[in-house]
Amino acid sequence: MVNGKKLNQIIIKILKKNGLNTNHAKICSKALINAELVGAHSHGLSRLKMYCDRIQKKVINPKPKIKIKKISQSISQIDANNSIGFVAADIGIKQAIKNAKKTGIGLVGVKNSGHYGLSGYYAEQAVKKNLIVFCFTNAPPAIAPHGARKSLFGTNPICFGTPTSTKVPFILDTSVSVINRGKIRVAARNGKKIPKGVALDKFGKPTTDAKKALAGVQLPIAGFRGSGLAWMVDILSGVFTGGNHGGKVKDPFDDFSGPQNIGHLFFVMKPNLFVGNYSERIKENIKRIKRLPKIKGVKEILYPGQSKRKRYKKNINKKINIIRNIAEDLKKLNA
């Protein structure tokens, strides 16, 4: 257990020791701690050692020369020079916000980046500035395209955010895999079965055996539909931006043969482009949906982002629990 302020200092110190400047280290630390606070531990401290390893093996550049190229008043391209993903994405979303504030819409493509953590974290930055936002990023192979028995698409999240006229933003941040790999790992460890329709074994046959699933592939949500959505995200964030695509993004934990060259795409819009009263309209929209009759056992119809915010609020004033092996990593990195 450690308090957030202390943890922040430790992470910043570790990243600076690895060659990041103070500003970049702060950006990373904030994103990592946010992941812990919203309960996305797989995107938090558990990755810090990996980032440091990649810096040591020279596949993340701790002192990147990040270039921002203006394509138009609305459109910018960022070459992140293999920076740590958090820094590239932070610059990317801020540029998209700037462009949108100026012209109504901002489109930013980022290439030569790395894993940037949670999409929703960047979406939230735009929503806090009263903007509507899409964030797309690709990722290492995790999901088989429909019909294939080999993974190629990443979990390729679709992330959309909008102001709600309340303090809790609407942030949809959904991967296109049926369940996440972490859950399959836990099931395998505990000898539990996984649900039907979630994964194939290495021969391409449906399986409920978690171990066989780990050796095989995960399936996209809704078959051909989810596969198409994952493909769309790969095109937008990889093919379109200049990033790697089509299964070429390297696994950050296992593959140190070169930088990831992940691509991100940020698209941001002013909510009042077409209507003068967006904030009232979105409030009314949410109200109508929340007052629908509920199925048995459901207390409240939640919009995307509400649960995450609840977890954040619950955790923000508490000490952060760090599991033993990660605490040990931190200790070594901080030595």
Next chain:
Amino acid sequence: MVNGKKLNQIIIKILKKNGLNTNHAKICSKALINAELVGAHSHGLSRLKMYCDRIQKKVINPKPKIKIKKISQSISQIDANNSIGFVAADIGIKQAIKNAKKTGIGLVGVKNSGHYGLSGYYAEQAVKKNLIVFCFTNAPPAIAPHGARKSLFGTNPICFGTPTSTKVPFILDTSVSVINRGKIRVAARNGKKIPKGVALDKFGKPTTDAKKALAGVQLPIAGFRGSGLAWMVDILSGVFTGGNHGGKVKDPFDDFSGPQNIGHLFFVMKPNLFVGNYSERIKENIKRIKRLPKIKGVKEILYPGQSKRKRYKKNINKKINIIRNIAEDLKKLNA
């Protein structure tokens, strides 16, 4: 059975008799026949009588004064004045294409429109001009939000298209319901069961009884995820554009108490904004995915839009089959 040319003449004649000008009648006829050719009969001739009924009941305006408002070089708003949806959408996508050709991106919001048929049909127009495209539209209640036992979201398609450097465009046009209502209707008629996880009965309990499902609600793909995607589409096409939203879009077949005021959102981008060789990159992307090892029984990994295009090519030189009750409708409308 009737050939396409003849059918086109009949539809144009019927729509002109209902007050549309020749140009608008041609736009509608082309969209309706396209739906038949790609095998989307639920979006084709089966709707013609409904459109005429709505014109007769003055809830579709056959002589709309459609206003195009320039927000910026990239952004336009269209007030369709309760036109038939095809006409509003045709003007909308053409304006988005024009803006994108000029500035790299085009964003067009349409309000006071109606059901516009297949999203993919408009996406294809942009892709034919070598552009990347998103089309969003909302629709009358068909799907229950996650946790609710009453429908509110439409089937709210997510539609994305990109050039592929071949003649067959990549067009993902996927509704967010698990299966479409037509399939449940057919199952109910034939006394067949529907799959698990597709629908709830009117008490909010999961059912495989097609009749109970029709009296109940359809479910979104992937639970909370699909529900979030449907909500996103309602916000983009309704709340954002000035169209109806939050369950207020009227059913075009059943509710003649007023216009639908459906909203559409078109977003179009030049593919070479960030890279000079998009066409090679997308070709390589598709190639890599197609050569993955396949699961047993799968001959080819298809990208979204390929099946539809195959049906289109198969049907384009054949006569169009019209089922009896629709042929009778046509006869009456044409009398």
